[in-house]
Amino acid sequence: MSDASGASRKKSLPAWLIVIAALVLLGVVVWRVDQSPTTDDAYVYADTINVVPEVNGKIIEMPVRDNQPVKQGDLLFRIDPRPYQDALNQARARLVTLDKQIGLTQRTVNAQQYNADSVKAAVERSRAQAAQAADTLHRMEPLLAPGYTSAEDVDRARTAQRAAQAELSAAMLQAQQASAAVSGVDALVAQRAEVEAQIAIAELNLEYTEVRAPFDGRVASLRTTVGQFASALKPVFTLIDTRHWYVVANFRETDLKGVRAGMPATVYLTSDTGKRFGGTIDSISYGVLPDDGGVVLDGLPRVARSINWVHVSQRFPVKIAVRDPDPNLFRVGTSAVATLRRDATVQDTAR
Template identity: 80%
Template sequence: QAVKQGDLLFRIDPRPYQDALARGNASLVALDRQIELTQRTVNAQQYNAQSVRAAVERARAAASQASDTLHRMEPLVSHGYVSAEDVDRARTAQRATQAELSAAQLQAQQAVAAVSGVDALVAQRAVVMAEISIAELNLEYSTVRAPFDGRIVSLETSTGQFASALKPVFTLIDTRHWYVVANFRETELKGVRAGTPATVYLMSDTGQRFQGTVDSISYGIAPDEAGLALPGGLPRIQRTLNWVHVSQRFPVKILIDKPNPELFRVGTSAVAVLEPGRGNDGERH
């Protein structure tokens, strides 16, 4: 079945992801409200701390005035200008104002320590936002659309069937670009590079020829000699003769200019002719 980019391929039940998204949005609204209320409390605590600091300044001024008064009166007792009783009252006032200053300073420290913040709630909000992003992504994943124009093959599911993670339900072939991969001997690759013109014939209809250009040439294949096994990832190309050393073959990837969508299929046999130079005879594989 042919599909266009953006066509709906299948849809997973979105309700669990919709519920997760709704729950995340509700948590965000509640948390924002909590941050707002907490910020009001923090503001009130800050105002109280400022008020207590002002009270400390008043107590400090009163204590300073009482100390100055006492210091002025003490030398006057010996001259009889003030009585001892007046000095005692001044000394008592000085001690009282000093005690009030100490109490005000303690209250100021308590007020400053009582000032909280919303940093923890703001950090929690970032967590909720991340959860919402994940929920939105999962909800988006529940609707699978074709990422490109192509053709669906190997369909292994039907309506109502459960889909399992990491288990394919069909294969989507990209029909926007078609490539032919031909294995050329290393002795035939002289002058061949990306952009080299090529002519391709399909075994399904040898009467039609298609023009193309070399897209890339493999820079490595897996050696088949004993003791030279390499990690996976490189193409393995079997040699046609085992009893004589022959030239190794390397994959050449050819991009077809105007492919016939009715003829080109993945795995179709083809013949490729490269033209590494103008007027030179092509090399056939």
């Protein structure tokens, strides 16, 4: 009887071992998933810009083609520069003409100033003559009563004094007229500043006829060629910034505990699952649009009158900056798989 029970225990022992091993394995898997959450709801992302001209005109040169890589400073396309070159030449010619006009006007102003100075000197001379005539009259008038001078001499002195005073008044009026006639070149100088500003704008517009790459990138969505009229501020094509590549992974809110910017991550693309790429968390989204409930309507939140027996966790985008991406594999929108490492520290990422 004892032999039979012992044999039974021996047969059940492997089953217990299998159960324990399965539980241990399950615990390791749960711990691993908890420490390194993974999602296949991810895609490749890169910053893009719309390449738009600053001026209007016909495209006369376009050395790039669709999906072509370009370097910073490469010519993307050139707009016909002739109208803007003509505008620049016209503004420069106007500046030359205005400078000559300022020179001629300045000479006229100088002549007016010389005339005003001459009239001022005449005023001083007339003032001196009037003062001398007044002094002479004042000396002669006391001599008339004793008979030391004649009445005729006094009348001549009085007439000379009046004539000198009248001449002084006339000279002063001429001086005022001469001073008022001095014009100046202030208005022309102000016009010159305006023309210089027009020249600067014309030079800038001429420079804008050449559109160059602001960074290393790749041309995308090019649907035009030489001969197309380009409108200012209207996109011609898109330029992808290939200097920095990201993977945007949507993780459940329950997976984001302890996750923060700077932590390491591993990603791979579904186009080539054999290559792994390291990266760091650039940022974590702080807002998504809910699918139902919580919508503000007329100042009050509207909550759907339904009960979900199974609660689906919200997903938040986690932006991962990829290190050493393969330029032949990374394309905007490529599906990816991302794994976070919550057990690592930011210092581990730096190393």
